[in-house]
Amino acid sequence: MERSIRCIFRSGRSLTLFVSLISVLSMSAQVDRSKAPRPGKAPEVRIPEHRSFTLANGMRVIVVEDHRRPLVAVQVKFDIEPIRQGELAGFIDLTGELLGAGTTTRSKQQIDEQVDSLGAELFSSPDGVYASCLTRNLPALAEIVADVVLRPTFPEEEFEKARTRALSAVQSRKEDPDGIAREVANVLTYTKGHPYGDVVTETSLEKVMRKHVEGYYKRFFQPKDGYLVFVGDITEKQARDLANKLFGTWTGVPFAGNVDKSGREVVEGLGTVYRAEKKPQVAKMRNVTIVDRPNAPQSVVKVVFPLELHPADPMALSAAVMNTILGGGVFNARLMQNLREDKGYTYGAYSSLRSDRVIGAFSAGASVRTEVTDSAITELMFEIEHLRQSNVGREELELAKNYMAGSFARSLEDPRTVARFALNTFMYELPRDHYNTYLARLDTISADDVRVAAEKYLFPDNADILVVGDKESLAAKLTMLSFDQRLRQLNEDGDIYRESVQAAPDGMTVQMVMDAYFKALGGRAEVEKVRNVRMDMSGSMGGMPFTMTQWNVEPNKYAMEMRSNGTLLQRIATDGAQGVQEGPEGRTEVIEMDLEDMINEAAPFPELHYLDLGYMVKLAGVTRVNDQDAYKVMVLRDNGGAVIDHFSVETGLKLRREEQKASTVGNLKIVTDYKDYRAVNGIQFPHLIVQKGPMELNLVVNEVVVNGGVDPDVYKVDL
């Protein structure tokens, strides 16, 4: 108490604080609020006991007793080696769903009715069944569980219903950005040839038949691979009796096949079954992939790669600590602090590092607003790299370890955790004392261990970066984040994306598209009367307002000036012979192809001159632009360059131009959209021009002057 008063005087804080302190001191409860209270003696964390034994048929039984509540859970789980479903993807999930859809003695309706009447819950999955109920109902529920696991009939009618629902679920997933990201991230991490890279699609589900489901069940649901787990208000004796009664005589369908050296075998009903033939490798270099979601308000971003880390590996724990520090669930993790608490890019950023017997995986990501997608990726990559380059701080390490120790203690509140520990110990062949030594092992992990784990398990230069978001506004920026300056595009199923361009209707020609365009503008005769045009525009770039004026003069003169608060930002001009580009950094001559293109397309409506210029135009089909059908027209310049124009099927007007521009950072794709057409002197001009490249530019056209004359100084080229 005395100490705090002295402290106040020494720090010379204000009188009011002193007075308020006195008033607090005069109260009965005296507390120094300025410091966090010290903890008491740390409580001991003990893992409750479990029992296990093996039935005559090889099935292992695990029992965790917890008599606090009159509740028991019973679970049957099969340890099945992953197999590749390939073009039949979906049959494993369907097997799980159909386990509960009928047995030799019960219809689906009877199973559902009986489970609900017991007040129980029962969930079937591809590797077994989980159920729970009040203690007194256990005999009845366990009998249903055994029936479902041992005597499923996979009724044809239920199979068809389940498949229809699975098809609907695939459709539904394709519109869910998180669902898309999950599937495509799996494809990028494991590749489609690996069991973990299987994607369930409409096409694969169309091929799945009831016999595949039945074949899978018969081959892989074997007692020697099975675990029967009881957790809750049950004794070992009761568990043993139930296990023997319900599962003791079960033999499964004896396995008579032969698995060859590469893991292949022929399974009745299922055909040739493939296992993981080779381990997925990390990417050769950092790639960026997009799945396009036009106009999405957010991008789902994921950084992924496979890694080899067995759950029993002694390094698994330091890898887990490393991931906790990076983004594994702690609020103070680096990703959360950087992307959310410092930058405000996202509601949450996380990472996961998964150990696995076959192949493990890393994933880090966040949902971020579209505008900051590239910045968010830069920060994600920075944090991943940073962990490899320098040791984590002491405080940070302590926080992560304490948090993990605390999570361990909290998890023991649920008796199912103890059963999970026992299951993992068997399945992953962990040391028998693996969980008992967990806290002690965690305690020894050092900052060096964390860096070694980061060096061994993080591959920022070989990561696949996936973005599910609006391609149009992101493409240029994302291209620059990949090592090869390429943006890959996949569809929602993780297959190579193909633009859906449909053939133009029969009889439609490029000449008809161009005629319709001139007609829509106001008629070819009127358009030909236009000798010069001035357009005054305004816009903003990165928050900075600017004005832009553009002059187009028949047949080959052009100028553009961009200013902000009177200061010249950029000027481009050609007098029909030479070209210049100038800005705050100085003046350069425009030459070669760039000059040719500028001169050729200087006129107010260069389309009038395409034939004379030797340009070729080709109708490439019909595609969608801003929710409208559009004719896609390839414009091939005589010098080998090309642009793509899009004309509305409905109105005839030009909607979009796409072109590639070479730059110091590689090829940039520039997309320009023409919107809000309005008539000036009887001719339609766009009054909103949106250009998407490395930056998005919205240009509002304030004034268009047609045939108002142009001072030659405007397009003068001084070199």
Place this chain on the structure above:
Amino acid sequence: MERTLIFISTVMSTLTATAQAGRIDYTEFDLDNGLHVIIHEDHTTPIVAVGVMYHVGSKDERPDRRGFAHFFEHLLFEGSEHIDRGEFSKYVEKAGGVLNANTNGDRTYYYEVLPSNQLELGLWLESERMLHAKVDQKGVDTQREVVKEERRQRYENRPYGSILIEVLDRAYNKHPYKWPTIGFMEDLNAASEADYQEFYKRYYVPNNAVLVLAGDMDPKEARRSVEKYFADIPAGAKIERTSVEEPPLEHEIRDVVYDKIQLPAVVQAYRIPAYGTKEYYAVDMLNRLLSQGNSSRLQKNVKDEQGKALMVGAFTLPFEHPGIAIAFAVSNMGVSPEELERAMDAEYARVRDERVGKGELIKLKAQLESELVRENSQVSGIASSLASAYTFLGETAMVNKEIENYLQLTAEDLQAAARKYFDPSRRVVLHYLPQSQKQ
């Protein structure tokens, strides 16, 4: 017949025993400043949950500050007179604990789960939050962005994510339940320093809060610690709550919402009585009858047998003022929303026209009995159950007695509630359609 009767009497007698087994014991007291404190002792695991429920939610917001209560929840992690920005969560995680909070129309709930030797830390943090929370401009600006991203992630960039927003807007005309808790960004942008001060002073006071401790502790020591940290927090002014009377819907409101989806969905919403009233439990029981478990009516008939839906659910929203019940179904491939809606309507007509049979009633009660035992298995859940019972059901004891509100319901009660509240001429119906179908 006789067998059924015996079965019923067995169910009834065992129910009492089970209710006993799922019972939560607690002690409670008030501090002079009006803070209500509830303590539940449980030494199974060496952890303790600390929770504070403030009786303020989005329905207490000004109509031009929609989303403020939830935004404020974010700001109250920013620190206090003695806790700098970013330190609040660090204290908890460094101690091996977890922390979070959530807001709805009626209340805001903050909690930590800590190792049991860190109970005082939890009390200190919550008392700092209640006594003199502090937020700097960086905190306000960052959390505003974070909340915008939360809105985009949860409601805008997710198929069918806008359902609650669209339903509430049509189900209410005057009551603040009309707007969603997440609110609207223009309102958050408009919030000023004075708004924060006013809201904090008015609602974040001990007499508007309940503090709950659950887990491994000595209740006497815990009480001393509570007094140490909370007794000197000044009481606030008595809170005047204006309750807006919302008249029933006069007719069916029917609308189409276009979303980035492939499968259409049908949403139906009915206005229902407030949480805690007898009729609320009848409506909730009806919703269980309709969609809890695979043998429930909507699951069995609409989803399984007729194959009309990919998923279907019927939910009761437990609002302090009269709330809503929502039915939501996603069409199976090739099923039109009209067809799906007809199938759903048939089930709602059945609960109005026919009394629920004895067998179904027994099944529902069996499900409730298991649920009672299954829930409240963790101290964090127990803490929030106790806080809710105290805040919304009039007394903490309701945490153990609420089940009786369900068990005493008869088939007649259910039919009466169905007729009164599942009225097709006073409801909101939305069809969610793919954007591609928009003309």
